[in-house]
Amino acid sequence: MLNKFLNSSWFLGIVLSIVTYLVLRLMFMEDPAYNKYKCATKKIAIKGVIKYVTGRSGFRQVMVDNIKKPFSLNVDREISRKGFKDTHFFEIGDSIFKAANSKEVTVKNKDSVVVFTLSCDD
Numbered sequence: 001m002l003n004k005f006l007n008s009s010w011f012l013g014i015v016l017s018i019v020t021y022l023v024l025r026l027m028f029m030e031d032p033a034y035n036k037y038k039c040a041t042k043k044i045a046i047k048g049v050i051k052y053v054t055g056r057s058g059f060r061q062v063m064v065d066n067i068k069k070p071f072s073l074n075v076d077r078e079i080s081r082k083g084f085k086d087t088h089f090f091e092i093g094d095s096i097f098k099a100a101n102s103k104e105v106t107v108k109n110k111d112s113v114v115v116f117t118l119s120c121d122d
Contacts, residue, residue, distance in 0.1 A: 035120070041071045042102070074119035104117055
């Protein structure tokens with residue numbers, strides 16, 4: 001009886017469901033240290049020009065001309081946009097502004113402006 005169950009499609013379906021659940025949970029589960037790293041940007045005031053951008057989606061770092069160290073800058077939600085393409089949030093040469101203890105970031109380049117919030121779970 002057990003042998004018949006282990007060779008059945010039900011057993012295969014159960015095993016695949018469990019494996020899929022575990023993989024998805026590991027992929028989308030937030031690491032507390034990573035969230036602390038992302039939220040560190042919320043505390044600082046930013047006003048300057050972006051000198052370099054590195055990283056990939058979900059893990060971006062930005063260096064601004066008047067801040068000594070690069071910091072995390074991950075977009076959570078767009079608030080408004082004027083002039084920039086739909087996928088443009090920030091790049092080298094853009095001016096960036098953010099008040100201390102705020103999640104709202106403003107990026108400008110000539111007449112183009114985009115305002116977004118930081119990805120920070122607090």
